[in-house]
Amino acid sequence: MRVMKFGGTSVQNDEAIRRVISIINNRKAKAVIVVSAFATITNKLVEIINCLKKNNYISVKAHLDYIFTKHLDVASKLGLGSDVDNLLNEKRDEIERLTYALNILGEVSPKSTDTILSFGEILSSKIIYHAFLNEGFKIKYVDARDIIRTDANFTEANVIFDTTNELIINNCKDDFENYQLILTAGFIASDENKSTTTLGRGGSDYSAALIASALDAERLEIWTDVNGIMTCDPRIIPQAKLVKMLSYTEASELAYFGAKVLHPKTIYPAVEKQIPVYVLNTFNPENNGSEIINLHGNKKILKAIAFRRGVSVINIQSNKMLGAYGFLSKVFEIFRLNETSVDLITTSEVSISLTIDDNSKLNKIINDLREFATIILLENQAIICIVGEGIKNTSGISARFFQALSDINISMVSIGASEVNISIALAERDLDKSVRLLHKEFFENYIDEEYFSSI
Ligand code: ASP
Ligand code: MG
DSSP, rough: OEEEEEOTTGSSSHHHHHHHHEEEEEEHHOEEEEOOOOTTTTHHHHHHHHHHHHHOOHHHHHHHHHHHHHHHHHHHHTTTHEEEHHHHOOOOOOOHHHHHHHHHHTTOOHHHHHHHHHOOOHHHHHHHHHHHTTTOEEEEEEOOOTBBBBOOOTSSBBBOHHHHHHHHHHHGGGGTTOOOOEESSSSSOOOTOOOEEETTTTTTHHHHHHHHTTTTTTTEEESSSSSSSSOOOOTOTTTOOEEEEEEHHHHHHHTTTTOOTTTTTGGHHHHHTTOOOOEEETTTTOOOOEEEEOOSSSOOOOEEEEEEEEEEEEEEESOOOOTTTTTTHHHHHHHHHTOOOOOEEEOOOEEEEEEOOOOTTTTHHHHHHHTTEEEEEEEEEEEEEETTTTTHOOHHHHHHHHHOOOTOOOOEEEEEESTTTEEEEEGGGHHHHHHHHHHHHHHHOOOOOTTEOOO
């Protein structure tokens, strides 16, 4: 049994949904299918919430029109018939009543936000379920809110693992005796009061991983609209290669550094159970994609270059004398109080350099730090990192890294915190050039075909 998650673009219209059906048909395997909302729909629902906060009900109506016209159209093109139309219209009534009430209140709580957001996945999963039924599949619909249990931290709810595992097993395990497929929605869950919660944007991968873990799936497949994880963003490096095989650690480092293909949290439930994860392309299903496994006996190689723009580097020098204790904890307390997470850090005896990429509280943070430290702030910075298990045990990689960037002014360096990552900060204007230089150095002269391919 495998778990197959299809993202928003993979189910964006009738044509895409037919493609999904044919992928499953060709594989004949037993599977739990986890689907996202149709592409752009979650963003529309977010806009609805914003309009409600501004009492702009006219726009709410317009967005609802768009959403339901789209779903009714897809259902009709899939030939799903009047039962599905009725169901969609019922859902429309439901969300209309809800938004109407919220508009009068002029207030949208996180709890109502999640109820509104859940419509994206509810609509898509119902339509796709009926499309499979129509094609004669033995398929069971499971409401995701009956199997994923979270706390009541609406919009970023935390999964309660024991209960979730139990619910998934109770609601799914034995059904494979009677059904080939189980279909459920990603992203949505419920708390102990049965109120709808969500797992955070992009959370469908996480839902799929939780299900794979609970059911001991033989594999977890994340179907998306790219061939897999690349050595670098192809928008900057058109000749980027596909990475055929990565370790869990490499994949999660890359996820944090903006390789948009995987949600970082996805990795954990799969890691624990040692379930291999595959990133596959719905629009090119023959491609083998990227395989994320527990790589032992890793070769001395790098896998990818990742980067992040819009970073600030903060250099903090202690005003006190050398060796004053408690300085680091004072500094980090300020970041904690300002709810801003720190990405890279390096320290010397009297100063700390660190980066943040959420600049919303930057001024407040700087003012707080100035109470006891001298601050130099560098804005418009970027982070680049190279990732690979090879960094652990290969000499000369850092030398090549810095040699390749010998003409670039680097504002910060971090090596060694993670054994599989070397990171630097630099001015954003030097980013593209530096990424190209590094890709050339590490990925363009020679590539190991066991790990990389050109398509
Ligand atoms: N539909 C949700 C989102 O756009 C969840 C997902 O696609 O993973 O964030
Ligand atoms: Mg997604």
